[in-house]
Amino acid sequence: MLPVERVIGEEGLAVNADGLRLAMRLPWYRSLPFSTVEVASLVIDGEPIDLSEANVEYEGHSWPLAELGEQTNAFWFVRDSAFLHLPGRTAAPGSAHEVALIVNVSPPYIPGMKRANPQIEVLHVAA
Amino acid sequence: MTLNSGPQVGVTFYSFTNPWLTRKFDLAGLCREVARRGMGPNIEIIGFQSFKEFPDISDDFAARFKDLMAETGLNPVSCAINSDRFLKPGQQPIDDASLVEYHKRQLRSAKKMGFSLVRYQFALPVELLPDIAPYAEELDIRMGVEVHAPMWAGHPAVQAYGEMYAKLDTPYLGWIPDFGGTASRIPESMLNAARAVGAKESLLDKLKEVWLEPGMSHEKAGRLREWALAEGHDPAHIQAASLAFFILANNDPKSWATLVDRTIHIHGKFYGMGADGREEAIDYETILPLFRDGGFTGTMVSEWEGHAYLADDGFDQVEAHQAMCRRIFAGG
Numbered sequence: 001m002l003p004v005e006r007v008i009g010e011e012g013l014a015v016n017a018d019g020l021r022l023a024m025r026l027p028w029y030r031s032l033p034f035s036t037v038e039v040a041s042l043v044i045d046g047e048p049i050d051l052s053e054a055n056v057e058y059e060g061h062s063w064p065l066a067e068l069g070e071q072t073n074a075f076w077f078v079r080d081s082a083f084l085h086l087p088g089r090t091a092a093p094g095s096a097h098e099v100a101l102i103v104n105v106s107p108p109y110i111p112g113m114k115r116a117n118p119q120i121e122v123l124h125v126a127a
Numbered sequence: 128m129t130l131n132s133g134p135q136v137g138v139t140f141y142s143f144t145n146p147w148l149t150r151k152f153d154l155a156g157l158c159r160e161v162a163r164r165g166m167g168p169n170i171e172i173i174g175f176q177s178f179k180e181f182p183d184i185s186d187d188f189a190a191r192f193k194d195l196m197a198e199t200g201l202n203p204v205s206c207a208i209n210s211d212r213f214l215k216p217g218q219q220p221i222d223d224a225s226l227v228e229y230h231k232r233q234l235r236s237a238k239k240m241g242f243s244l245v246r247y248q249f250a251l252p253v254e255l256l257p258d259i260a261p262y263a264e265e266l267d268i269r270m271g272v273e274v275h276a277p278m279w280a281g282h283p284a285v286q287a288y289g290e291m292y293a294k295l296d297t298p299y300l301g302w303i304p305d306f307g308g309t310a311s312r313i314p315e316s317m318l319n320a321a322r323a324v325g326a327k328e329s330l331l332d333k334l335k336e337v338w339l340e341p342g343m344s345h346e347k348a349g350r351l352r353e354w355a356l357a358e359g360h361d362p363a364h365i366q367a368a369s370l371a372f373f374i375l376a377n378n379d380p381k382s383w384a385t386l387v388d389r390t391i392h393i394h395g396k397f398y399g400m401g402a403d404g405r406e407e408a409i410d411y412e413t414i415l416p417l418f419r420d421g422g423f424t425g426t427m428v429s430e431w432e433g434h435a436y437l438a439d440d441g442f443d444q445v446e447a448h449q450a451m452c453r454r455i456f457a458g459g
Contacts, residue, residue, distance in 0.1 A: 003148035011148075017291060029144050029434075030175040035214050072214040072221075077179040090300055106216035109209050109250040114216065 004029055007119045009081035009099035013091070014126040020063040020089040021057070022080040027117035028105050031078045034063070034071035036106045039084060040116065044102040049086065058082040134265040134419055136452045137169030137204060138338045139394070140177055142431035142441040147176070151440070154178075155195055162199040166445060169426040171205035171246070171392075174233060175239040182229065184209075184236035192240045204272075204426050205303075205392050206237035210250035226251065234259075234266055244269040244392055245304050249278065253287050256295060263299045271303035272392045277380035278342045279308040291387060301391035304383055307432070314398035314408040315336055317371060320436035326364040330355055335367045339377060348372040370435060380413045385437045387421035390396045395427045400447035405452075415455040427452060 005122060009023025021040070026032060034056065042049040054065040062085065063071060076082055084101075100120040107113055138161060146152050152160060154177055161167055175180040180188050180327060196203055212220040221229070230251065237245050247270050249258075263270050278285055292300050318331050337351045348369045355365045399407045420428070429448045431441045 002434070002436070003145050004434065006148070024146075024457070029148070030173055030209070031179075031181065032175075033211070036216055038216075069215060075181070077174070078148065078176060080179075106213070108211035108213045108216075109248055111213050111220075111250075124275055 001026060001119065005073075005117055005119070007101050007117050008099060008121050008123070009083075011081050013123040013125060015091050015093060016127070019085060019087040020091060020125075022034075022084045022086070022099065022102065024084055024103060025081055026076045026078050026105070027103055028078065028107065030116050031075045032107060033108065034058070034074050034076055034082075035069050036108050037068065037076060038104040038106075039065055040102040040104045042084065042102075044074065044097050046098070049089075051086075052091070055085040055087070056082055057085050071113065091125045093125050095125050096122055097125065099123050107116075132424055133417075134393075134423050134456045136395075136449050136456065137171065137202075137428045138166040138445055139171035139173070139205075139207075139428040139430045140448070141171070141173055142429060142434075142445050144176070144434045144441070145438055146440045150457075158195055158199045158232040160442075162201055163444065164446065165347075166429075166449065168200055168202040169204045169428070170201050171207060171428045172203065173207040174236065175209055178236075178238075182232040182236055186239070186294075189236075189239040189241075196241065200343050203240060203242045205244050205246055205428065206233075206240065206242040207246040207273075208233035208237065209250040212250045223252070223255055223258075224274045227255055231257050231262055234263060234268055234270075238268045240268045242268065244271055246271055246273050246392070246394075248273055249284050249288070251293050254290050256288075256300070260295050260297055260300055264297060265305045269299050269301060271301045273303045273394065274308060274337050274386065275303055275305040275394075276308040276310075276374060276376040278378065280382040281378065287388075299391045302386045303392045303394060304386060304390060305394040305396050305430070306414055307374055307379040308376045308412075309378045309382065309410075309414065310408045311377065311380065311410050312408050313375065314382050314433075316399040316407060316433060317436055321364065321367040324364065325361065325368050327357055327360065327367055328366055329358070330360050330364055330368055334371060338371055344372040344376070367436070374432060374435065375408065380410045382423070383414060383419065387418055387423060390418065390423055390425070392425050393418065393423070393427035394430045395448065395452060396430045396432060397444070397448050398431070398433050400444055400451065404447070404451050406448065406451065411451060411455060415452060419456050419458075
């Protein structure tokens with residue numbers, strides 16, 4: 001996998017009292033406004049995860065996934081991870097899980113272009 | 128210091144997208160590496176790639192960046208800015224006033240960091256130039272629109288910009304040619320990357336044939352896709368092969384001659400340097416003399432884009448490319 005195709009962040013999957021967090025990387029060569037990013041799907045151990053309550057966390061901000069499209073002036077720096085927060089979900093620290101994430105990007109200077117970026121990794125849950 | 132009045136050879140940090148994304152280098156580390164390897168002093172940086180605060184750079188960050196340039200001896204020539212007009216996918220583009228302001232924010236930031244020009248994009252509707260050019264003049268920073276594949280000197284959008292440039296008649300507006308629009312063939316390294324993921328020769332043969340046909344990039348990509356699906360090729364292989372339509376076009380290398388006079392900066396786009404010291408797809412021996420002999424005295428930055436399909440760090444490639452360009456600029 002090329003660096004520009006990576007969507008699962010180096011920080012991996014972590015659990016704490018308010019749910020699971022998955023690190024995500026932006027699959028593009030430059031920073032983009034969050035409004036042009038779409039978390040298309042997440043499957044853990046073969047189970048499609050309902051993302052209707054999920055949030056995206058970045059630099060002290062937390063946006064409901066459903067409102068990400070409004071964030072036209074919040075930029076995801078291309079070297080940073082953002083975090084997908086899944087409230088209420090849990091997993092045993094140290095346990096291994098197959099995570100399949102698809103992140104779509106629509107570069108805002110190329111009308112009509114949408115790139116789907118899938119990645120599957122086995123991650124160990126950090127506490 | 129020797130006075131060199133001819134074209135300068137520099138580098139864009141875009142060439143090092145791979146070690147940047149993998150966090151091998153931070154900004155200071157990358158500047159030091161570029162300086163250590165003698166790839167400058169003239170550099171280009173994409174604002175939205177390398178500066179976390181972009182599009183609004185703080186005074187504090189700008190001061191630290193200037194210190195870094197002083198420490199490394201690098202010269203920040205070009206800051207690539209983006210004409211992000213489609214901030215809400217699938218919806219209407221942002222309104223004109225917002226797009227103008229979006230450009231002004233980036234111009235202010237580039238100026239504050241000490242860049243002498245910005246690269247901007249054709250996504251900016253030409254009729255908005257009269258609203259932006261006076262601001263660039265006021266800031267004293269030049270703007271070059273990037274003529275990038277599938278565009279080329281003869282493209283209608285380039286002609287429309289040329290007419291507006293003539294009307295506004297200011298030295299603050301110019302061209303930034305990107306040689307990917309005049310490639311002579313598809314890079315073998317790109318074809319090899321498609322082979323490595325399993326693309327069959329029959330698919331690549333058809334790609335080479337369709338790539339040479341007239342038409343818009345997305346039409347040609349659609350034509351290849353339709354044929355390839357009917358022939359039973361894997362969609363992943365088709366996607367790997369189709370990259371060529373979007374980053375390269377095969378217009379006449381000599382066509383750049385008409386843009387030389389207003390060229391303020393150049394993207395020396397390349398993919399792979401052969402053992403013979405030539406670029407594998409773009410005919411530099413034909414293109415560079417047009418600028419050298421036409422009086423161009425700005426900077427051509429080496430722009431390695433093989434990271435679109437290879438994991439290399441780009442450094443060796445840039446060294447070989449710069450050696451070729453210096454040879455040709457020197458008349459060799």
